[in-house]
Amino acid sequence: MIAIAIDDEPVALQVIEHHIAKVPFIELKSTFTDAFMAIDYLQKEQVDLIFLDIKMPDISGIEFLRSLNTSPMVIFTTAYSEHALLSFELDAIDYLLKPFSMSRFLKACNKASELYSLRAKKLQHNKDYLFIKDGYEHVKVEIDRILYIEASGNYTQIHLGDKCVSSRITISELLELLPKNEFVRCHRAFIVARSKMIKFDKTQIWVADRVIPIGTTYTELKLY
Numbered sequence: 001m002i003a004i005a006i007d008d009e010p011v012a013l014q015v016i017e018h019h020i021a022k023v024p025f026i027e028l029k030s031t032f033t034d035a036f037m038a039i040d041y042l043q044k045e046q047v048d049l050i051f052l053d054i055k056m057p058d059i060s061g062i063e064f065l066r067s068l069n070t071s072p073m074v075i076f077t078t079a080y081s082e083h084a085l086l087s088f089e090l091d092a093i094d095y096l097l098k099p100f101s102m103s104r105f106l107k108a109c110n111k112a113s114e115l116y117s118l119r120a121k122k123l124q125h126n127k128d129y130l131f132i133k134d135g136y137e138h139v140k141v142e143i144d145r146i147l148y149i150e151a152s153g154n155y156t157q158i159h160l161g162d163k164c165v166s167s168r169i170t171i172s173e174l175l176e177l178l179p180k181n182e183f184v185r186c187h188r189a190f191i192v193a194r195s196k197m198i199k200f201d202k203t204q205i206w207v208a209d210r211v212i213p214i215g216t217t218y219t220e221l222k223l224y
Helices: 010-020 035-042 061-067 084-089 102-122 171-177
Strands: 002-006 027-032 049-053 073-078 094-097 129-134 137-142 148-152 155-159 164-167 183-187 190-193 197-200 204-207 210-213
Touching (some): 002 035, 010 027, 035 061, 073 102, 094 102, 102 171, 155 171, 171 183, 183 210, 190 204, 190 210
Parallel strands (some): 002 049, 049 073, 073 094
Antiparallel strands (some): 148 190, 155 164, 204 210
16 A cells, blocks of 8 residues: 655654554555645546545645645544544544554554555456355345445444345445445445435435434535
């Protein structure tokens, strides 16, 4: 995986460089103390993963991520914990609180590697269906039958109308396997099939007999 790191503190970037040198499946291509220089870099170069600080001058890491049209995977690195929930609503891979240990850093990198592998599988699978692990079985799920997907505790539930398939795959991982133009994440716990929406307003979407909330960080989504 190709990675970059963005942090206004050079010492923080040195820590990331030191840790990444021990992770064989990640290549750190460049580091930036200026987020706007990183934006220019991303317009020219292919990047799989960004290590991103949140508290930066001029533009925060949250604002930076929202500014990208297509976003690589992101691991937030910060000394502040108050943005943790928001970062996961933005589908961050992980949220590392400074100072973080090598073992904690490696755990975040492994999460990114797993998602990277899922994206690679997406390019190979039949576009009409997925095989989802349900317990000890792999269940065939036809994509055009999916109404909506719901994160529930340690499981993700795929609602197909006449049945529900439950799996330990995360909702973010599952979203990566679905056609992006056919499904939209409207809440940290929900994905809906665009074609199955009956109606919607600013706060909720109707799908079949279910009313699904739109999360506060998803209110600017284009749903049609």
